[in-house]
Amino acid sequence: MEHVLISPAKAFVFGIPTVIFSLIIPLAGVAVFTYIIALRLKPMVKALPDHRLDRLWTRCGKMLKYALGQYRHPRYPDAGIIHITLFAGFVILALRSITLVLLGISDGYVLPGMSGTVGEVYMVLKDIAGTFVLIACLAALYRRLIIKPERYAVPPKYGKEHTWEAVLVLLLITGLVTCDMAFEGSEFAAQMQKGIATGILVPMTGTWMAAHMLTLSPMNLLQHIHLGAYYSHELIFFFFLCFLPMGKHFHVITSFPNVFLSKLDKGTIKPVRWGVGDEALDDLESFGVKNYEDFTWKHILDFYSCVDCGRCSDNCPANAVGRPLSPRFISVKCRSYSFAKYPLRGKSVDVNPFIGNVLEEDEIWSCTTCGACEQECPVLIEYIDKIVDVRRGLVDDGMVPQSLQKPLGALEKRGNPYGKMEKKRSEWTRDLPEKFNIKILGKKETADTLYFVDSITSYDDRIQEIGRAAAKVLFAAGIDFGILGPDERDSGHEVRRFGEEMLFLDLRDRNTEAIINSGAARIVTADPHAFNALAHDYKDIPPVEHISRTILKHLKSGDLRLKPVENSEKIYTYHDPCYLGRHNNLYDDPREVIDAIPGIHRVEMTGRCRDRSFCCGGGGLMLFYEPIEEKRMGQVRVEMAKDAGANVIVTACPFCMVNIEDAIKTSGLEGEMEAIDLVELVERHLIVD
């Protein structure tokens, strides 16, 4: 097809060949961009190591699913669809933008492989994409400026709103697509005026509209529009490129690598220092994060990648009950700090100390490590490891809340947070009828299965009932099992997650020895926190299973049989414990077990179940912590169950039981709502021959 207008590669303005601008703008843009990126890499180079280059195929798969596939976006349908449109448009238009840059240097340039039909198909595709991007931008502007969804709001203590940034970027994108439309549209209009065949014009696309709007314009105006649109596109494009690393739109560049380099092992906690084994920990000068550069380079990449979309905080239970924690602002505050300390020009601004000014102690202790934030983040930013790392630093400096010092001291001395005697660890079995004689493994007795009880089930009056129910169910299933008794120590799950790594290692080593000594071939536990610890934090021990899975297997095999539901008028709902669900993907087994009770009526807390379950308030040491909060997470959770129409909350975690039962009492819902553990529910419905 023949061109009518003079292309930017050949045009002259005031006697100057415009090709000069076509060369200068990209060169200057790329140079500035490279300089900015180099400076952004500086703190990452200074940061601590991180091991992220294993299992490359898994990483590629994750990148395809979460980055290219935008897998998590539809969890928020409105914003999700807009983003997917913008992203798809961006991917398609990237080629066009590169072509345009080169068109300004070499007239009629075509990217290799883009000639002929492929090129024509692409041009159609990019016109459609550009149009959709334009519509998406307008929709996004409408959301940002008119609807103003609550999750974008910035509480005053976290600084100012970033709406201007979002709006500016939306305008830049709008500018980019409309410039291309005007650039092409003016050429098409000129061709139409001359009666020359144009390229393919898809009706209703932006280019089509531009061409039709310009058909009657005089030729010299068309030429001005053609060149003007081209260089506007050029300027916007390179300004946008250099603007990306200035704030939240850095994610355009970092999200693919961030997803590729993301954490692969759910439920685990990063080592104190990558590359330093447990034995060498004593030689480390310092533990955890005390200064910004104590984060790993990947964690700094996380800060860069945060889009400030607020999905994490929208799902954070701590944020929901008014605790001083909003995961989104951990990323945003650290990024702002990073940009100020490593500025592009001018003086470095540092605030000292980092902990206390940028991140606050109460903020860091407020997290229950429930994982709701990480479950939601579209670019897989990690929070738990960072929070644990900051806690490690606080513990190392002795900055542990008073409420946690007693239980930690007791764990050190007695192996449980209550400070109870070791020899009383198996006393919960005393109230079992005589026929249930529970073996204490290790010294004289052995068994196929070890029932790992953990501290709360061993010592808490109420939770001991769950232990006894578990024992009865295991007996009924015909499982040859025993317990460690006085040799058992706390699993240390929260000890590690509260940053007291050395104490955790001590507990782990003692338990590991006792578990090996027991001679058991497998481990079963009714405590998801113990389950997670044994499954992910311990090494070289027999396989561990949560009792919900054990029960389901034995229901399927017929070893366990259940009678019809005791009270068919009650409506049950299942509360997913964080460490069973989100951290270990065990969502279906407990539900199938409940549904195996004939005649039971179970409802879901729609929208707040499975991986969007709402934390009950946290387990282990979190029971001792006295947070600043407006209400209890458990109360919010009980409300959700009530709203779902349930009057019995079934859970599968001793800590959930404590928190939910407390919440029922403090909400004045006694008699109206009740809580029961899955194991207790099963035990009550056992058919015993």
Add this chain to the structure above:
Amino acid sequence: MEILVCIKRVPDTSENEIEVNRDGTDIERDDLVYSVNEWDNYAVEEAIQIRDKVGGSVTVVTVGDEEGEEVVRREMAMGADHGILLSDEAFSGSDGKGIAAVLKAEVEKGNYDLILTGAQADDGSGQVGGMLAAMLDRPYASLVNLIEIVDEKTIKVGREIAGGNQEMNEIDLPCVLSIQTGINEPRYVGIRGIRKVASLEIPVHTAEDLGISADVVGESAARTKRLDYFVAEPGEGAEILEGSTDEIIDKLIELLKAKGGIK
């Protein structure tokens, strides 16, 4: 400022079930776990904070057998610069005055501006601080919950009086203070902290080192003698609720309601 903090190793009341033994001579000591006396821990924290503010050093000292080293080390992990263990067969069975005499001998070997003790110990009777001050003939303030350093010669100390009101006193250095809990928030000491100071030398001073003659310390010199430990009988009108925690709470609420304590 040179600060000496006197500390004591005691059975941890929050992690033990304290029971009187059968013949009433002592508490059951099997299965006990020990820690530094809570008041002393606050005193050490206060000393460390003062040192960090005005400079100087903090020394912790305890009178006891070799197991006393454990608590000295723990307080060194907390941040004390030096630790001393005062240990001798001759010291065993000392009463408060005997312990104060041992401490006095150690104080006189050094050059301390400020001597802190806990206001009392979990297993003690709150005598040592006052006696030590008297023996040293130094000014003494007890139950201190606030310290302000004025200059090298003077400090201000606060004490809580009835109704939650605060009393402030000025006191000249060198002096002795007994420290109340709540004066600060003691920092946490983890296993890692203790391991870091595991190899530090803790000198042991005996009666001979201190120049103490056997007749002022030990059981023979004690002028108070412990006669018996027993569990008090419920008096008239007293009732001990029994059962599980929940049952006890239910009964208590019932009682409070019945007696008009709550509505």
